[in-house]
Amino acid sequence: xxxxVIGLSMGMLLFLLAAxxxxxxxxxxxxxxxxxxxxxxxxxxxxxMVNLTGSFWVxxxxxxxxxxxxxxxxxxxxxxxxxxxxxxxxLLLTFGFILVLDEAVRIIWGLEYKQMxxxxxxxxxxxxxxxxxxxxxxxxxxxxxxxxxxxxxxxDRSRYGMIIRAASGDPEMARTLGINVSLVRTGVFSFGAGLxxxxxxxxxxxxxxxxxxxxxxxxxxxxxxxxxxxxxxxGAVMAALLIGMTRALGYSYAPxxxxxxxxxxxxxxxxxxxxxxxxxxxxxx
Amino acid sequence: MNIVKSTILGAAxxxxxxxxxxxxxxxxxxxxxxIGAVLPFSGPYGIIGKGMKQGAQLAIEMRGGKVxxxxxxxxxxxxxxxxxxxxxxxxxxISSGAQMIFGAASSASTAALQGITEQRKIPLLVTISADxxxxxxxxxxxxxxxxxxxxxxxxxxxxxTKAAGLKKIYAVGADYAVTRDxxxxxxxxxxxxxxxxxxxxxxxxxxxxxSVIIDxxxxxxxxxxxxxxxxSDGVTFLKQAGQAGLGKTKTLFGxxxxxxxxxxxxxxxxxxxxxxxxxxxxxxxxxxxxxVEAYRAKFNEWPDSFAGEAFDGMSWFLDIxxxxxxxxxxxxxxxxxxxxxxxxxxxxxxxxxxxHQALQVGLWGxxxxxxxxxxxxxxxxxxxxxxxxxxxxxxx
Amino acid sequence: MNSQRLxxxxxxxxxxxxLLLPDGQGIGLVNAILIWSIFVIGFDLVFGVAGMLxxxxxxxxxxxxxxxxxxxxxxxxxxxxxxxxxxxxxxxLALVFSYFAIRVSGLFFALLTLxxxxxxxxxxxxxxRMLTGGVDGIAGVPRPDLFGIDFYDDGNxxxxxxxxFILALLISGLIRISPLGQALKAIKSNEVxxxxxxxxxxxxxxxxxxxxxxxxxxxxxxxxxxxxxxxPQMLHWTTSGxxxxxxxxxxxxxxxxxxxxxxxxxxxxxxxxTQTSHWYGILGLIFIICTIxxxxxxxxxxxxxxxxxxxxxxx
Numbered sequence: 001x002x003x004x005v006i007g008l009s010m011g012m013l014l015f016l017l018a019a020x021x022x023x024x025x026x027x028x029x030x031x032x033x034x035x036x037x038x039x040x041x042x043x044x045x046x047x048x049m050v051n052l053t054g055s056f057w058v059x060x061x062x063x064x065x066x067x068x069x070x071x072x073x074x075x076x077x078x079x080x081x082x083x084x085x086x087x088x089x090x091l092l093l094t095f096g097f098i099l100v101l102d103e104a105v106r107i108i109w110g111l112e113y114k115q116m117x118x119x120x121x122x123x124x125x126x127x128x129x130x131x132x133x134x135x136x137x138x139x140x141x142x143x144x145x146x147x148x149x150x151x152x153x154x155x156d157r158s159r160y161g162m163i164i165r166a167a168s169g170d171p172e173m174a175r176t177l178g179i180n181v182s183l184v185r186t187g188v189f190s191f192g193a194g195l196x197x198x199x200x201x202x203x204x205x206x207x208x209x210x211x212x213x214x215x216x217x218x219x220x221x222x223x224x225x226x227x228x229x230x231x232x233x234x235g236a237v238m239a240a241l242l243i244g245m246t247r248a249l250g251y252s253y254a255p256x257x258x259x260x261x262x263x264x265x266x267x268x269x270x271x272x273x274x275x276x277x278x279x280x281x282x283x284x285x
Numbered sequence: 286m287n288i289v290k291s292t293i294l295g296a297a298x299x300x301x302x303x304x305x306x307x308x309x310x311x312x313x314x315x316x317x318x319x320i321g322a323v324l325p326f327s328g329p330y331g332i333i334g335k336g337m338k339q340g341a342q343l344a345i346e347m348r349g350g351k352v353x354x355x356x357x358x359x360x361x362x363x364x365x366x367x368x369x370x371x372x373x374x375x376x377x378x379i380s381s382g383a384q385m386i387f388g389a390a391s392s393a394s395t396a397a398l399q400g401i402t403e404q405r406k407i408p409l410l411v412t413i414s415a416d417x418x419x420x421x422x423x424x425x426x427x428x429x430x431x432x433x434x435x436x437x438x439x440x441x442x443x444x445x446t447k448a449a450g451l452k453k454i455y456a457v458g459a460d461y462a463v464t465r466d467x468x469x470x471x472x473x474x475x476x477x478x479x480x481x482x483x484x485x486x487x488x489x490x491x492x493x494x495x496s497v498i499i500d501x502x503x504x505x506x507x508x509x510x511x512x513x514x515x516x517s518d519g520v521t522f523l524k525q526a527g528q529a530g531l532g533k534t535k536t537l538f539g540x541x542x543x544x545x546x547x548x549x550x551x552x553x554x555x556x557x558x559x560x561x562x563x564x565x566x567x568x569x570x571x572x573x574x575x576x577v578e579a580y581r582a583k584f585n586e587w588p589d590s591f592a593g594e595a596f597d598g599m600s601w602f603l604d605i606x607x608x609x610x611x612x613x614x615x616x617x618x619x620x621x622x623x624x625x626x627x628x629x630x631x632x633x634x635x636x637x638x639x640x641h642q643a644l645q646v647g648l649w650g651x652x653x654x655x656x657x658x659x660x661x662x663x664x665x666x667x668x669x670x671x672x673x674x675x676x677x678x679x680x681x
Numbered sequence: 682m683n684s685q686r687l688x689x690x691x692x693x694x695x696x697x698x699x700l701l702l703p704d705g706q707g708i709g710l711v712n713a714i715l716i717w718s719i720f721v722i723g724f725d726l727v728f729g730v731a732g733m734l735x736x737x738x739x740x741x742x743x744x745x746x747x748x749x750x751x752x753x754x755x756x757x758x759x760x761x762x763x764x765x766x767x768x769x770x771x772x773x774l775a776l777v778f779s780y781f782a783i784r785v786s787g788l789f790f791a792l793l794t795l796x797x798x799x800x801x802x803x804x805x806x807x808x809x810r811m812l813t814g815g816v817d818g819i820a821g822v823p824r825p826d827l828f829g830i831d832f833y834d835d836g837n838x839x840x841x842x843x844x845x846f847i848l849a850l851l852i853s854g855l856i857r858i859s860p861l862g863q864a865l866k867a868i869k870s871n872e873v874x875x876x877x878x879x880x881x882x883x884x885x886x887x888x889x890x891x892x893x894x895x896x897x898x899x900x901x902x903x904x905x906x907x908x909x910x911x912x913p914q915m916l917h918w919t920t921s922g923x924x925x926x927x928x929x930x931x932x933x934x935x936x937x938x939x940x941x942x943x944x945x946x947x948x949x950x951x952x953x954x955t956q957t958s959h960w961y962g963i964l965g966l967i968f969i970i971c972t973i974x975x976x977x978x979x980x981x982x983x984x985x986x987x988x989x990x991x992x993x994x995x996x
Contacts, residue, residue: 002500003497003500006496006497006500007497009496010494010496013494029788031788031791031792078969078973081973082972082973085976087787087788088734088787088788088791089972089976091734091788091791092925092929092968092972093969093972093973095922095925095926095968096926096965096966096968096969096972097965097969098965099961099962099964099965099966099968100962100965100966100969102961102962103959103961103962103963103965104962106327106331106959106962107959107962111331111332111335112332112546112549112550113517113520113546113547113549113550114550115524115549115550115551115552117552117553118528123528125528125529125530130504131500131503131504131529132503132529132530133500133529134496134525134528134529136528137496137528205524205528206494206521206524206525206528207493207517207520207521207524208517208520208521208524208550208551209550210517210550211331212517213517215919216493217493219799219918220493222792222795222796223796226792226796247494247497248497251486251488251494251497251498251501252497252501255460255486255487255488255489255498256460256486256487256488256489256807256808258488258489259489259803259807260800260803260804260808263796263799263800263803266796267781267793267796267797267800270781270785270789270792270793270796271781271784274784274785274789274793327954327959327960327961362954363954363960365954365961367914368818368908368910368912368914369713369904369908369914369915370950370954372907372908372909372910373709373710373713373908373950373951374951376709376835377709377710377951380708380709380835392817393816393817393818393910393912393914396817396818396820396910396912397818397820397908397909397910397912399820399821400820400821400822400908400909400910401908401909404833404909416817418817460807461806461807461810461816461817462810462814462816462817463816463817465810489803489807
């Protein structure tokens with residue numbers, strides 16, 4: 001039983017890590033390779049905020065905002081000039097940003113590992129099903145669920161979601177309807193960058209904050225996005241939970257095969273249903 | 286935009302073509318003792334390069350900056366923690382007259398460097414890489430390691446298990462060859478000592494989530510958990526174990542689990558974790574006191590294990606070179622083989638002739654809360670194991 | 682003389698630097714440039730000519746390196762047959778990848794090749810460690826033993842690499858002007874029309890992907906022998922990323938451009954890294970600026986400059 005709770009928390013954490021990537025991917029058709037770097041930036045910023053204010057919550061709130069500004073700048077300066085070119089160029093530009101962002105973090109915060117702790121409220125462990133589950137894990141489950149619900153509501157039900165979908169589906173038509181498409185694009189990229197940083201801030205208490213942390217999660221995030229289907233928030237949640245559960249079970253029975261299992265899941269998806277296991281488009285098309 | 290890009294690329298091209306001529310010329314008559322240092326300065330391992338550089342710098346400074354009557358010249362190169370740049374740069378350093386190579390940090394880069402230094406007959410001084418294969422019997426003629434081997438650290442973990450009276454052990458290792466071999470050796474020794482291994486898990490290197498494994502361990506009646514992981518993997522484990530309260534009921538320890546740099550990354554959850562220690566500034570002997578004092582005066586920080594090991598190795602090697610009074614590198618190799626250093630910063634060290642591995646005591650410590658002027662979390666040395674227990678006979 | 686020839690001349694100057702400079706200076710750098718050039722010459726057939734962005738070429742490169750190392754060190758093979766085998770294995774793996782990956786296009790192709798090569802990386806580091814030496818790799822990879830020449834001397838090895846480099850350049854040049862190259866260009870510019878004309882798009886793509894795998898495999902084998910070492914780092918996806926950067930800096934789709942890209946990349950690694958430890962960040966900035974401002978890379982810049990200097994001299 002406790003394995004299921006942990007699997008759930010691993011899944012929700014994966015979703016938090018991947019949400020920004022899937023949003024940008026889905027709305028702009030840009031694979032943001034710099035996602036891992038923005039995630040790392042979020043963790044460092046959050047660490048900095050905790051150091052300044054002593055509050056985990058301030059870090060969780062402010063780090064994404066700063067990263068969103070960085071994201072907006074990235075989009076304005078680098079991506080905007082190349083939207084009319086092949087999508088490949090956007091991917092390559094974000095690849096260049098990995099090098100720049102990583103270097104910037106190194107210059108600002110140096111080489112030492114940084115650390116962060118769960119907030120007071122979630123610092124203990126709770127006895128459940130015969131094991132002690134860290135309460136921060138339970139917080140991650142709740143927080144992930146809340147974020148996914150908010151995203152889902154925003155994209156599928158709200159006016160903003162409609163505008164974003166219109167702008168990404170048919171930019172020309174959206175323009176004639178008076179939508180400022182380039183502003184929407186900046187907004188989406190910036191929001192996605194903020195989400196990446198939110199993932200970093202949430203993961204801070206669980207992992208060491210160090211320069212290599214972005215490289216570790218970028219592949220995980222790709223996997224979630226691909227299995228869930230491009231830009232499909234609901235799919236990403238399902239995929240993250242599927243992977244979380246697979247891993248939790250893998251760790252229980254054959255830990256050294258965990259990475260391997262994840263990749264089998266990924267490659268199977270790409271071969272059998274490149275549009276994603278949880279994509280609705282595949283069925284209607 | 287056109288002007289910007291033209292200028293940048295024009296400059297790059299010009300530099301490319303012009304720069305090829307800027308390589309330093311080879312000198313027949315050495316007017317300086319040239320050391321080629323290939324260390325990681327960029328990337329996540331940059332912190333290792335920084336400590337090693339500071340330690341080696343101090344070693345040179347404290348001898349007046351001279352060897353064989355000539356000034357010592359060090360060229361610092363960035364290995365990026367990758368084998369290709371490491372070898373490429375070592376090659377260039379050697380062709381521009383380096384008398385020895387110092388580095389690298391990761392065992393993979395060091396193994397790659399060994400190819401080139403053997404080929405060019407240039408001594409390679411290793412002060413951090415721990416893979417046992419780097420020094421093996423009748424192996425590399427020009428490689429000398431003054432620091433610990435992983436094998437010795439694993440034996441320390443076994444000695445500690447016995448000394449702490451642990452009876453039931455759960456083992457967790459990163460999934461790669463060296464750690465698997467290490468765990469095998471540990472299990473064999475455990476069997477002999479009547480210690481039961483009640484579970485073994487190998488997690489992928491760079492593993493991100495140990496919570497399931499931690500939960501599994503918590504449900505066993507193990508009294509100790511040996512962790513054969515290092516760097517950020519160890520940090521991740523201890524952080525997550527702390528949140529689940531694993532350390533309250535079980536002793537967490539490992540051969541290379543913690544030092545002060547890593548303990549700072551874990552935070553208070555590191556307290557109580559026990560680990561092998563490469564070098565520590567608290568070791569009580571005159572040589573170490575002098576080094577620590579000079580280091581703090583120069584860099585205003587406590588020397589980490591990378592700095593201490595680099596200082597120790599570099600001082601030793603340069604003393605040997607000076608002692609031969611010769612520029613013949615073969616003479617240095619011969620003189621280094623079997624040399625004994627009574628007053629190293631870690632106590633007595635002996636360079637074994639058969640495999641070029643320094644025999645030395647093993648330090649073992651536990652993380653505890655520190656007070657100024659020490660860091661918030663410091664290693665307290667609890668055990669010092671003698672070399673006889675740590676190094677097997679030099680065998681083929 | 683046109684801009685193509687100007688670039689050829691530039692390349693010639695760079696690769697012959699050890700002959701022009703006294704005491705064979707810069708030889709280590711040029712050797713590395715020659716080896717990576719063989720890689721990018723093949724990679725650009727896929728990326729520049731056929732328009733497929735692969736993030737999986739590190740796999741063919743690394744597998745080639747392991748093949749050469751294992752055959753020479755464990756099986757006692759001669760160097761040249763082992764190098765051939767490195768190419769064959771690299772190509773074979775590319776063929777296998779292509780069966781999975783060619784069915785999807787664009788971004789999915791990039792992601793699928795990335796995923797497949799990352800799988801090989803993980804396997805090499807863990808499950809195949811008996812073969813690969815795991816994370817620590819295999820040290821002591823040999824160099825060729827031919828005609829009694831000491832190839833362990835970098836100056837002599839240079840000629841060996843130069844010969845292979847010229848061979849690779851010739852083959853790639855021939856492929857570009859061959860019917861295969863022309864067909865691939867047609868597919869790149871308009872896939873649907875190419876299909877309607879009667880090209881078997883899948884098969885053509887698979888062929889060129891396999892050919893580039895051979896180039897990558899040979900180049901990986903050579904790098905292992907240059908640095909006497911092979912490790913899983915060569916299989917990591919960032920190696921694929923480095924190659925993409927090299928090709929894009931130099932100019933995709935041109936014969937000589939990518940080689941200039943390699944030269945700049947390797948030169949920065951050698952020179953800039955001694956000036957500053959922030960060189961990777963500077964490389965990133967340059968890469969971003971070039972990608973935005975100069976999609977055709979240095980090759981495009983040279984062509985542009987040439988046309989401006991010699992407005993009538995277009996040939």
